[in-house]
Amino acid sequence: MDPAAAPFAPLPPHKRLTFRILLMTLIGLGLTMTAIGYTLLLSWQLEGGGTVINEAGSLRMRSYQLGLALEMHQRDSAVLPEIERFDQILRSLHTGQGDQSGQGGQPSFVPPRGPIHEQLLRVQDGWTHRMQVHARAALETADPVLRRQAITLYLQELPDFVDDINLLVALVEADLAGKTTWLRLCQTALIFLALAASIAVLYLLYLWIVGPVRRMQAGIARMSMNDLDVRLPIESADEFGQLACAFNQMADHVRSVHRTLEQRVAEKTAQLQEQNDEVSTLYEVTGFLSGAHAIEALCGGFLQRIMARLQADGGTVRILDERGHLHLTVHEGVSEAIIEAERCLKVDDCLCGSATQQGVIIVRDFHELGERRRYRCKEEGARSIGIFQILVREQVIGSFSLHFSHPREISADERRLLETLGRHLGSAIENQRLIAREKEFAIANERNLLAQGLHDSIAQGLNFLNLQVQMLEDSLARDRLDEIRDIAPLLRTGVQENYEDVRELLLNFRTRLQDSNLDSEMRKALDKLQRQSGLQGQITLTGDGPPLAPEQQLQVLFILQEALSNIRKHARAQQVQISVDNRQDFRMTVSDDGHGFTLESARAKGLEHVGLRIMQERAERLGANLEIDSQPGHGTRIALTLLRQERLVA
Template identity: 30%
Template sequence: MTLRRLKLYAFLSSAFFVVVLEISRHLLYPYLLSLPGRLLIDGILIVVALFFFGAFFHVLDSLQAQLERQNRELLALHQAGLDIGAELALDTVLQKVVDQARQLIESRYGALAVYAETGQISAFVTSGMSPEVRAAIGDPPTGKGLLGLPLGPGEHLLVDDIGADPRAGGFPPRHPQIRSLLAVPIVCKRPFRGNLYVSERQDGQMFTAADRETLARFAVQASVAIDNAHLHERVRELAAAEERLRLAHEMHDGLAQVLAYVNTKAQAVQGYLRHGKNQEASEQLNQLAAAAREVYADVREGILGLRVTSAPGLSLPEAVRDYVERWGAQADVAVEVEIDRRLRLPAGIELQVFRIVQEGLANVRKHAHAGRVVVRCQALDDSVRVTVEDDGVGFRPEALGRSEFPRFGLATMRERAESLGGRLEVSSTPGTGTRVEAEVPLLVSRGV
């Protein structure tokens, strides 16, 4: 009942009471002047007042309960939107969309079907089923029966009894018994078409119009989160492609320098051998072997970095941990990684942070002669801090000019940090190791 209808009922009740009172007064006026008559009128007034106010407060209680229920639904909808909006990896977003939809509608099962251009289901994400049940069911659906019905913007699918619906295609063996089904479309700006399903309310009741409206509102929030995940994925791909091109140039330039070095050394070896200076020739060959090992290690690190950053669906914490552990195995150095698994950064900053870690470890391998390395990535209020710390031989940073930083592999790290509006600090003492710390803001100024 609305407040407008409540006001109307109150007005009509008051008018009706006044009319009845006037009629009674004219018909029973002599009797009303007596004591029994006055007591009768007082009793009627009390009964009418109790009935009216009882009905009035009952309606108010119903309205208050309705408002509280709507507030709870809006709060749950808001919280669900925040939860899925905090993720950037597409697979994680899709799973959270299904999980939150099931919790929001308080249903036993949930699913999200992603459709290819052919109309077949290309991905099917479920919630409420154990891995054992999903494995027992077998292959995911392909888009037949109710799951193949196309839903456009503003449409929905509500089925109270799937078994009695002629459009249903049945269930595979060992599938849980499902009777009711509610579905709404997820409409995104990017090439994405999907339907969001919930089935079997936990209280055993049928789905209501309020459930449909809540699920439709949540689907709008889900579409925004999916669009953001697609955009993040695209930005990450572009940043990775740009980084691969830059690394290719760096490796090309480095190999060109090494080949020139090899050519010079080879000519020197030939000269020494012609003059019978075998000792000098042997020293030159040893230097060539050392250069070859150095280039081999550089190429392996570059390939490892490209392999890790190009892995699909890998978050920054996972990529950093994977790379550091593999690097430690290759370099035969004990490693320790301290990074929040929930750390999420913009794609451009994410890749630069990874490269700073990669170059810091390359610097350790080339110069530190360390036995242990600690890599930390910390999210601060408005920035991210990356630290690479080793227990190697160390050096005196004050003895180096800015132009000499390339000798110790720090120039590129400094350029990366400063290109993002950040800074790079180096602290080291001979014999106690080196600590390289880069801090970059999360919001990079572009001069706009």
């Protein structure tokens, strides 16, 4: 495999640096062991040769000693062991076993062939067939003549036998001298081999490891100094060759990246600027939609901002009604002809209606759609169009479109932004609808409370006046002046009470909290009661809890006003006590010392309609509990309790 194509591909075993180092080590170790082994062999041969010289020298001495012993007629017990010893020494020299008699244990060495071996055989032959025969004949014969003759023959052949031994010693000494020379040469060669091996190892380590590492260090140093044209030569196919190839590829990549860095920075900057524009547009449109605007104003501001963001030439916002019709709510850059023709569309009409069912519709160029269908926006000069849904909780409530007079490709980021803005617009429209419904519901509730107040107070007073007027007409018809005098004060009192009730109702319904200060408004309500009726009142405020939300404060104030109004009109009390405990729970208690009543009697007399039901309904709107405790002759106590979980944040 080419290292340039795959710099870190697995290498064959014979190309790896570890294989080279191992091979070099094995070769060096083999040469060293061979030299050492040959030196040991030479040393062993020299030692064995020395043993041969010693033994051969002892044979000369033994030969003369044997001759002297025979000539002096020594006994067999002295001569025969010498003969056997002579035989043993010759056998040990021939076999290389060394002296087996215990007098010398060094092994001998005689070459298995060559002059030394032949000379040793000649010495053995001379001993076996001549010298030993004569010596044994001299010992074994009893005839003195024959004994003397054997001794004479032994002594005559002794010089030649000794010369053969001397020649053997000379040949061994010459061989040992040559081996000594070879031993010295081997030792000298071993020294030079060690020096050469050391030099070779150093050279190969520099060639294989140190050199590539230094070249790579130099390349890295040059690259760190912004020399991006540096390249390393690939001089081997091993691991360092792979590293050099990878370094060159890295240098090419760095140079390429460096050359395109400015362009990439510009692209990233443009991309970042585009993202910032998207975030800015999203923030701007979201901030606008979160404001209090009418639905038409919301749609108009929304359309203007996204048209400016995408540089569109026109646009529309359409709202879907319950019948499935799209109504043109706002428009920009659209002709009056399109407005009149498409003021109300069905969901399957044109592209704007189809988008409510199909999702996003983007037309880059109307010419690509052909002439099979008529598009009014195309006839007005639009080349591209993008239509997006207005969603609320995944429910389609409308669509908005952007028209372009030139072919326009809406990118994926722009599409995602417009889809997100469509959801925000749908939420804003839904919020405005909910606010309108809440206001409508609040107005309806207030009107209901107003109607109840008018019916339960003024209507009953007017009914009483109507009865008195009828009685007055009857008295006039009968000319009963005494009855007229009795009726006239009742009419005046009834009119005055109705006037005061109307005024009180008007004041109650016009009550507004200033700066959410419930305490001061409650004191004002108590002061008003004291001025109107002359009652003595006291208010006690305790607790360090947070203030109630403004809408809750207003309902609490209305309940207090109703309670004080009932005390003024019906209780005939002298003292009024108001206690407010604002902690985690809010509790308000209104007590009087009037004549009291029972709820059963109040229902029977219709007195419940004079404020009790109104207070109960207001308490239910608060999520609070209203308790009414009253007994005839023991006054009345009204307690309003708002638990912590029902409190709203002020």
